[in-house]
Amino acid sequence: MTAYIIRRLLFMVPTLFGIMLVSFVVVQFAPGGPVERVIAQLSGSDTGATSRISGSPGGDLGARGQPGGGAAIDAINSKYRGAQGLDPEFIKSLEKQFGFDKPAYQRFFLMLWNYSRFDFGKSYFRDTTVLQLIKEKLPVSISLGIWLTLLTYLISIPLGIRKAIKDGSQFDTWTSGIIIIGYAIPGFLFAILLIILFAGGSFFNIFPLRGLTSDYWAQLSIPGKILDYFWHLVLPIFAMGLSAFATMTLLTKNSFLDEIRKQYVLTARAKGCAERQVLYGHVFRNAMLIVIAGFPGAFVHAFFAGSLLIETIFSLDGIGLLGFESVLNRDYAVVFATLYIMSLVGLVVNLLSDLTYTWVDPRIDFETREV
Secondary structure, rough: OOHOOOOOOOHHHHHHHHHHHHHHHHHHHHOOOOOHHHHHHHOOOOOOOOOOOOOOOOOOOOOOOOOOOHHHHHHHHHHHHOOOOOHHHHHHHHHHHHOOOOOOOHHHHHHHHHHHHOOEOOOOOOOEEHHHHHHHHHHHHHHHHHHHHHEEEEEEEEHHHHHHHHHOHHHHHHHHHHHHHHHOOOHHHHHHHHHHEEEEEOOOOOOOOOOOOOHHHEEEHHHHHHHHHHHHHHHHHHHHHHHHHHHHHHHHHHHHHHHHHOOHHHHHOOOOHHHHHHHHHHHHHHOHHHHOHHHHHHHHHHHHHOOOOHHOHHHHHHHHHHHHHHHHHOHHHHHHHHHHHHHHHHHHHHHHHHHHHHHHOOOOOOOOOOO
């Protein structure tokens, strides 16, 4: 097992390199950039997503204050839209500030060297380090990820087992219909429905609409703080978990059905074992292998994926919203840092999932398996 873990850890290096390389190349061809955003702010035309064009002068500044006819000015004007009338030395200072005074390959390898030491630098447009930004957003994303995962498992596993036992019954049919309908409803649409019904939209005003805590949270007692915290989480968790409940429930049901139909279950029943002993003494461990081993991956999925619209609707300032705003504002320092961290965490979690398989079922041996 030690050799397998070492191989997997070594395999992460080229995987991370490939992810960062592809992303870096794509960004080089994407329109806009941090320099263009600063120029757009100066010209009063910043929309959060400015554009880089080649060989096409323009912009709101026109030719006001532009010195005559230098080659450097022409080069600047052709490279950045809206740069007419700006001092070429100022543009060069912007390029140096954002690191664009170096060739692309040098910037890429310098970025990898810094990231390998977990030095993610500072945000382009916020006066703070990238790590500090991520640290500020983590409580929201961790809260959503942990409680969504736990709630999904606590509801879906018992429901999936019950559906497997009652396979083909009215209970199984009706619950399957409800689950499929829930899976088909987009999370953001369900979030809006919850707001309309329960957050003062048109009917009831039961749950808070924004944030993880109330404005008076610091004045509450410890039990009051806990209750207030969970009260704010109710609507976002249910909005995010609608499809997760369906996936985990059906996975649990199908896993149990697959095990129940195997020969060893028929043998246990033939020996006179009680049905409860057969289900929870023999079937449960084998059926739960794929479900329990997928716990790390489910948490990371809940942590990183699908939370952008939910965070926006409920005014939750988490990692998803940070990444979206960073892309929109061309804050590449934050974009690449979050991508690197998410990729690294995903690779580590995949390894943990494999190791969880061996913990749940020691018969699984990865030593003889190729990476």
